[in-house]
Amino acid sequence: MNLRTAFERGLLVVGIGVLAAPPTAARGVERQSPDLGAARALFRTNLDAIRRRDRAAYLACYLESDSLARTGPVGFRLGFKDLADRTGANDWPDFFDASDLKLAPVREGIVYGTYRYRVRYGEDEQSGLSERLFVSTPRGWRIAVTTAFPAPPGTPPPPRALVGATLIDGTGKPPVRDAVVVLRDGKIECAGPRTRCRVPAGVDTLDLGGLWITPGLVDAHVHFSQTGWVDGRPDALDARDVYPYEQVEERLRSHPETWFRSYLCSGVTAVFDVGGYPWTVAMQRQARGDPRAPHVAAAGPLLSTLDFWLNLPAERQFIYLKDEAVARDGVRYLESLGSAAVKVWFIIAPGRDFDEMARAVAAAGDEARRSGLPLIVHATGLREAKAALRAGAKVLVHSVWDRPVDEEFIRLARAGHAIYCPTLTVADGYARVYESVRTGKPPAIDDPLGCVDSLTLAHIASTPAVGAGRLDPSRGADPSGLAQLRGIMAANLVRVHRAGIPIAMGTDAGNPLTLHGLSVHAEMEAMQAAGLSPMAVIVASTRGGALAMGKLDEFGTVQPGKAADLLVVAADPLAGVANLRRIRYVIRGGEVRPLDELRVRR
DSSP states (O other), X not given: OOHHHHHHHOOOEEEXXXXXXXXXXXXXXXXXXXXXXXXXXXXXXXXXXXXXXXXXXHHTXXXXXXXXXXXXXXXXXXXHXXXXXXXXXXXXXXXXXXXXXXEEEEETTEEEEEEEEEEEETTEEEEEEEEEEEEEETTEEXXXXXXXXXXXXXXXXXXXXXXXXXXXXXXXXXXXXXXXXXXXXXXXXXXXXXXXXOOOTTXXXXXXXXXXXXXXXXXXXXXXXXXXXXXXXXXXXXXXXXXXXXXXXXXXXXXXXXXXXXXXXXXXXXXXXXXXXXXXXXXXXXXXXXXXXXXXXXXXSEEESSOOOOOBTTBOSEEEOOSHHHHXXXXXXXXXXXXXXXXXXXXXXXXXXXXXXHHHHHHHHHHHHHHTOOEEEEOOSHHHHHHHHHTTEEEEOSOOOSSOOOHHHHHHHHHTTOEEOOOOSHHHHHHHHHHHHHHTOOOOOOOTTOOXXXXXXXXHHTHHHHHXXXXXXXXXXXXXXXXXXXXXHXXXXXXXXXXTOOBOXXXXXXXXXXXXXXXXXXXXXXXXXXXXXXXXXXXXXXXXXXXXXXXTTXXXXXXXXXXXXXXXXXXXXXXXXXXXXXXXXXXXXXXXXXXXXXXXXX
């Protein structure tokens, strides 16, 4: 049984006969004993040898005896020689985290200890509890018993205190310098200055002096049914002869972990999928309680005023909003799926009466209220946006980009307690795809964090070749039009913000070159460039996103009782939100992960 198998099945080393006499029960953990220091030193040496992949140092910690046993749920193996033979150069975990060390003297010369572990072999991750029994021998202290049993699913990570960082809690309040944030059972137990939030006895600390803590980022507008390239949007550039659409969608459905990892790697701990195939709704359950995934809420199939063709033969992501009856039936269908919201794609369909479309949207809003589901509307024109607000829209997931918003829009948004999600950068991705095809140069990828998977990188690099002969030359050929669009969106964002309408950051990730995860950084920087302060952008990207998801009571700010979802960065984001790229740790559900663990290994 090698080291990897030991972690997977339960790793134990038992010195048979060591406990021949009945031990004295320890009356408390870490009580005073002259043996504790020696046992603790050996404990740390043993764990450090695993981190350093030092075989000699690792084996030197164990009792060299033929009675040594490695045991677990499936039995045990005897002998130190067997342990040595099975501990090889390729057995070490890719990542190893040991925390929450506890020690208690059993009797003179014997100390019992435990720690919590988390290991990763490639994409396979396990966590659990490991025991040690330390004994004093003529050759020094040795480990006589070691167990490692995987934790049941849903077991929270060990408690931890983050100390010394500057805390930006997501509420908009001034930052707290030299803060303490205590994490326990996957939630925030305390957050604030050292004078008010003390480190509990026996809890491991992580010194974050000189760093900054914010809530985990929330992307309030994503699409898991899209890839971030043209294979997921053949309406943008049709390459289905090379990448059959049904195969693309099956890959997306089968491998959500690709995007889960890219979001966490980018500092995003919650996402709102606001439209896609029915299987996206099931991702809410897949991600729930999994510290390797962001929180997920999903709206499921979109109700569309345009009878859009981008569907599969037996599965639709666009339900044509033909009339009011279809609207109500569609909402009831979404409710039966377990959708988190009702999403309407309010597109001006050629030849269709606007008032007829508005009545269908209003019927969807009325049925959504009856079902207790929020109404989300894609409405990029001012006329459609006003009709959506009258229909009860709680979230507008795009900027109004055809003209400046007016007082009526502001009044309707205030009255309906609506949230504005500007998605300033998604149009740029389409423009970059078309420019790449025209110039023959692959698009640049803004990925300093190393979060993009190799398949997406390869697809993006092939854009000029794939697009050759398939691109309508008129598409994306008017840079002045895009510049005008950007100007209107920026001005409307500032006006809406100044009017006190809540803002939620969202990227529309999944659209061509709006990549899952890392696109949040370009979006936040665009929001700051439009005129929002760094603090306003941070609030929109944390609290605002949680509010849009209807989950503000669960996450979005660093406050006691909320999920321990945090981002730790190396530079002050209040000096510029570009500093949110300088990630040191991402914490999801209390599990602390350094950026290096989350990067894609290529």
